[in-house]
Amino acid sequence: MITPSPRVRIAPSPTGTFHLGTARTALFNELFARHLGGQFVLRFEDTDQERSTLESEQDIVDGLAWLGLIADESPTAGGSYAPYRQMERLDDYRQAAERLIASGHAYYCFCTAEELAAERQAQEAAHISPKYSGRCRSIPPTEAAERKSAGEPAVVRFKVTGGSRSFTDLVMGTVAEDTDLYGDFVILRSVEAGEPPLPLYNLANVVDDQAMAITHVIRGADLLPSTIKQIMLIEALGGTPPAYAHLPVILSPSGKGKMSKRRDPVSITRDFRDRGYLPEAMINFMALLGWAPEGEREYFSHTELVEAFTLERVNKANAVFNPAKLEHMNGHYIRTLSVEALSERLQPFLRRDSQTFAALPPVEQRALAQQLAEVLQDRLIRLDEAVGLGAWLIEAEVQPPANLLLGKKQTASEAGLMLQAAHAALAEEADWSEPNLEALLRNVAAAQAVGAGAVLWPVRAALTAQAASPGVFTVLSALGKEPSLARLKNAIDILAE
Numbered sequence: 001m002i003t004p005s006p007r008v009r010i011a012p013s014p015t016g017t018f019h020l021g022t023a024r025t026a027l028f029n030e031l032f033a034r035h036l037g038g039q040f041v042l043r044f045e046d047t048d049q050e051r052s053t054l055e056s057e058q059d060i061v062d063g064l065a066w067l068g069l070i071a072d073e074s075p076t077a078g079g080s081y082a083p084y085r086q087m088e089r090l091d092d093y094r095q096a097a098e099r100l101i102a103s104g105h106a107y108y109c110f111c112t113a114e115e116l117a118a119e120r121q122a123q124e125a126a127h128i129s130p131k132y133s134g135r136c137r138s139i140p141p142t143e144a145a146e147r148k149s150a151g152e153p154a155v156v157r158f159k160v161t162g163g164s165r166s167f168t169d170l171v172m173g174t175v176a177e178d179t180d181l182y183g184d185f186v187i188l189r190s191v192e193a194g195e196p197p198l199p200l201y202n203l204a205n206v207v208d209d210q211a212m213a214i215t216h217v218i219r220g221a222d223l224l225p226s227t228i229k230q231i232m233l234i235e236a237l238g239g240t241p242p243a244y245a246h247l248p249v250i251l252s253p254s255g256k257g258k259m260s261k262r263r264d265p266v267s268i269t270r271d272f273r274d275r276g277y278l279p280e281a282m283i284n285f286m287a288l289l290g291w292a293p294e295g296e297r298e299y300f301s302h303t304e305l306v307e308a309f310t311l312e313r314v315n316k317a318n319a320v321f322n323p324a325k326l327e328h329m330n331g332h333y334i335r336t337l338s339v340e341a342l343s344e345r346l347q348p349f350l351r352r353d354s355q356t357f358a359a360l361p362p363v364e365q366r367a368l369a370q371q372l373a374e375v376l377q378d379r380l381i382r383l384d385e386a387v388g389l390g391a392w393l394i395e396a397e398v399q400p401p402a403n404l405l406l407g408k409k410q411t412a413s414e415a416g417l418m419l420q421a422a423h424a425a426l427a428e429e430a431d432w433s434e435p436n437l438e439a440l441l442r443n444v445a446a447a448q449a450v451g452a453g454a455v456l457w458p459v460r461a462a463l464t465a466q467a468a469s470p471g472v473f474t475v476l477s478a479l480g481k482e483p484s485l486a487r488l489k490n491a492i493d494i495l496a497e
Contacts, residue, residue, distance in 0.1 A: 005036065005037050005038045005039070006032065006033060006036050006038035006039075006215045006216050007033075007038055007039045007041065007212070007213050007214050007215045007216070008029040008030075008032055008033050008038065008039070008040055008041065008214065008215070008216050008217075008218055009029065009040070009041035009042065009043060009209070009212065009214050009217075010022065010025055010026045010029055010041075010042055010043075010219075011042075011043050011044070011045050011205065011208070012044065012045065012060055013044070013045045013046065013048060013051075013052065014044050014046055014052050014053060014054075014056035014057035014059075014060060015048055015051035015052055015053070015056055016051075016056055016261070017056065017059050017266075017267040017268070017269065017270060018059050018060045018062075018063035018064075018267065018268040018269055019259075019261075019266050019267070019268070020250060020259060020265070020266045020267075020268060020271075020272075020286070020321070021220055021249075021250050021259065021266070022060070023063060023064075023067065023069075023268045023282075023286060024247070024250060024286045024289050024290070025218065025219055025220055025247060026042075026064060026067075026069050027067070027069060027283060027286050027287060028218055028247060028287075028290075028291070028309070028314070029218045030069045031287070031305055031306055031309035032216065032218060032309060032311065033072075034306040035306050035307070035309050035310070038215075039072045039073065040069075040071050040072050040073075041071060041072065041073045041074070041079070041081070041084070041212060041214070042060075042061075042064070042071035042073070042074035042075070042084065043074070043075070043084040043085065043086070043208060043212070044057055044060075044075060044084065044085045044086065045086050045201070045204065045205070046085050046086055046087050047086050047087060047198050047199060047204060049087070057075075059269055061074075061076065062269060063268035063269050063273070066268070066269070066273050066279050067268070067279050067282060067283060068279055068283070068302060073212075081211060081212040081213065086199070086204050086208065089204075089207075089208065089211075090196045090197075090198070090199075091196075092207055092208075092211060093188065093197070093198075093199035093203055093204055093207055094188070094196065094197055096203060096207045096237060097156045097187060097188045097197070097199075097203065099237065100156070100158065100187070100233075100236055100237065101141070101156065103236065104159070105158060105159055105236040106156050106157060106158050106159060106187065106236075107136060107137060107139070107141070107144060107156070107157060107159065107184075108136065108139070108144040108145075108147070108148050108154040108155070108156060108157075109132075109136040109154060109155050109156070109157045109184075109186070110136055110139075110144075110147060110152055110153070110154045111132075111135065111136060116132070119132075119133055129181060131181065131182060131183025132157065132183040132184050132185070133183075134183070134184050136157070137159065137184065153190040154190055155186045155188060155189055155190045156186065156187050156188035156197075157184040157185060157186055157187065158184060158185055158186075158187050158202075158203075158229075158232070158233060158236070159184055160179050160180075160182045160183065160184050160185070160232070161179070161232075162179055162180040163178075163179060163180065164176055164177070164178055164179070165177060165179050165228045165231070165232070166228075167227065167228065167231060167241070167244065169224070169227075169244050169245060169246055170216075170243055170244065170245035170311045171245045171246055171247065171248075171311060171314045171315075171316060172221070172224065172246050172316055173316075175224065175227070175228070177225075177228050179228065179232070182229065185200075185202065185229060186200055187199065187200055187202060187203035187233070188200070188203065201226070202226055202229050202230055202233060203233060205226075205230060206230045206233045206234050206237070206239075207237075209234075209242060210234060210237065210239045214242050215242050215243065216242055216243045216244075216245060217242050217243070217244050217245070218245045218247065218311070219245075219246060219247065220246065220247050220249065221246040221247060221248055221249050221318075222249060222258075223246065224246045227244055227246075245311050245314070247290055247314060248289075248290040248314070248315055248316060248317055248318045248319050249318045249319070250289055250290070250318070250319050250320075250321055251318050251319065251320045251321065252264050252320075252321060253320065253321055253322065253323055255320045259321060264321065265323070268282070274384075275382055275384050276349055276382035276383025276384035276385065276386075277326070277330050277382060277383075278330055278333045278334065278345070278383075280301070280302070280333045281326070281329045281330040281332070281333040282326075283302050283305070284299060284300050284301075284305075284329060284333075285325065285326045285329050287300060287305050287309070288319075289319040289321070290314055290315050290318075290319040291309065291313055291314050291315070292313050292314075292315055293308055293313065294308070294313070298329075299329075299332065327381050327382070330381060330382060331380065331381045334377065334380050334381075334383070335377060335378065337377075339370065339373045339374050339377065340370070340373075342373040342377055343366070343369040343370045343372070343373040344369075345383055346369050346372060346373055346383055346386050347365060347366070347369045349383045349384050349386055349387070350365070350368075350369060350372070350386060350387060350394075351365070353384065353386075353387040354387045354394055356394050356395055356396075357387070357394055368393070368394065371393060371478055372386055372390045372393060372394070374478075375390070375393065375470045375474055375475075375478050376389055376390055376470070378470075379470065389466075389469070391465075391466070392463060392464035392465060392466060392469060392475065392479075393478055393479065396483075397486075397487075397490070398463070398464065398465035398487060399465060399490075399494075400461050400462060400464075400465035400491060400494065401465075402494050402495060402497075404461045404465065404467060405419070405458045405461045405462060405491055405494065405495060406457075406458070407453055407454050407457035407458055408453065408457070410454060410457075410458070412495045413495075414454070415458040415495055416492055416495040416496060417448070418444075418445075418448065418450070418454055418455045418458050418459070419458050419459065419462060419488055419491055419492045419495070420492055421444050421447070421448055421455070422441060422444050422455055422458075422459050422488060423485060423488040423489060423492065425440055425441070425443070425444050426440065426441075426476075426481070426484065426485060426488070427485055429481075432476070432477060432480065432481050433477065434473040434474060434476075434477045435473075437473045437476050437477065438473045441455055441456060441459065441472070441473075456472050458491070459472050459476075459488065460472035460475060461491070462487050462488050462490070462491030463475045463476065463479060463484060463487050463488070
């Protein structure tokens with residue numbers, strides 16, 4: 001069921017960090033809406049007051065903004081269907097529950113927790129699938145109302161009529177269930193006297209979707225089991241169910257279970273943004289977690305994804321999170337940036353991770369970031385690697401260990417001689433261009449009757465104090481003459497000790 005201008009939403013609970021799975025769901029909703037010229041809505045299901053926090057809400061907002069997934073309507077942007085937080089809509093849920101009671105679709109249940117536990121134990125002992133027996137169904141409505149008015153604790157349960165029910169999911173196809181297995185389920189909690197009753201997920205979810213004219217519910221497959229209950233509630237309230245599309249679950253890299261908050265990177269802000277992944281790479285990567293484009297193409301801009309995205313190409317099979325693929329993709333996007341753009345993106349990470357860089361005046365920060373972008377662009381996988389890979393350029397001095405200065409099968413005295421020869425030749429050289437530096441050092445190796453590596457390895461190690469770095473000629477050019485000569489002299493002294 002595709003409407004010309006669909007309204008879709010994401011409705012996260014602000015009880016933790018912005019999860020990768022939620023972000024993928026947000027992306028698919030946003031792509032669907034933009035592809036068809038519809039509206040993308042953000043609302044918060046914040047009725048879990050013990051766990052919901054404003055910090056978590058802000059983390060979701062920040063993560064969406066970083067990804068470039070901007071909602072048309074939200075608590076901050078407002079909209080014609082405000083408010084967009086469930087705790088600001090409690091009267092709507094109460095009224096919906098009262099309508100269901102009045103129409104005979106729901107009733108007050110006064111069973112205590114102890115009674116319900118005993119009932120469950122008896123069913124399990126009899127090898128019966130546990131469900132509510134419906135013992136409060138038979139209480140006359142007037143009696144139930146009087147007991148509720150007198151202050152007796154009660155929840156509101158929805159009457160399940162039983163029988164087989166089905167619906168057509170836009171991803172999963174026909175979904176059918178035997179509703180006799182449900183039992184009458186709770187839709188409104190019992191609360192202390194004087195407090196507003198809090199809805200359970202199924203009631204709040206459908207009341208909000210109906211009130212906000214949501215046409216398509218695109219969400220994770222973990223919520224598939226609640227869908228028929230929600231359809232029954234919508235119909236009992238006199239509404240028309242939206243179209244449903246349930247997305248495949250994202251599995252951990254092992255493929256043996258869902259992504260784990262304890263074991264896997266799942267936080268959009270902490271594990272991806274703050275570690276230096278690019279939002280362009282994350283959008284492209286997440287789009288391929290369950291969606292298959294036509295052909296063999298792998299790289300898409302956000303605009304291209306909007307043009308190409310359809311629910312028909314969303315897979316039923318679960319998607320496996322592949323960190324190696326994400327890193328490969330992130331490196332690709334880093335290399336597509338201009339040096340100037342990469343420099344701008346590196347600066348927040350350089351300021352955060354390097355005291356030396358942070359202490360520099362802004363103009364020097366920009367110049368150094370530009371240098372780092374030039375020499376590291378081909379090596380970076382994530383932006384947060386720049387301080388480690390570029391320490392040789394950021395710090396005024398480096399201190400290589402003696403063993404790092406030794407080339408293959410080289411003694412300390414042999415490496416020292418190569419460094420002395422390189423130092424002498426470089427000290428006399430005025431042309432500090434990379435081609436000239438390469439010719440000069442290769443001539444040094446020839447004069448010493450050794451392979452080029454016997455000179456280039458100790459020189460590069462002396463300049464960077466790193467086992468892996470950009471090429472020695474790039475390093476020499478980036479450092480400049482006097483700093484390079486000082487580091488070579490320092491390495492000669494280290495080997496002489």
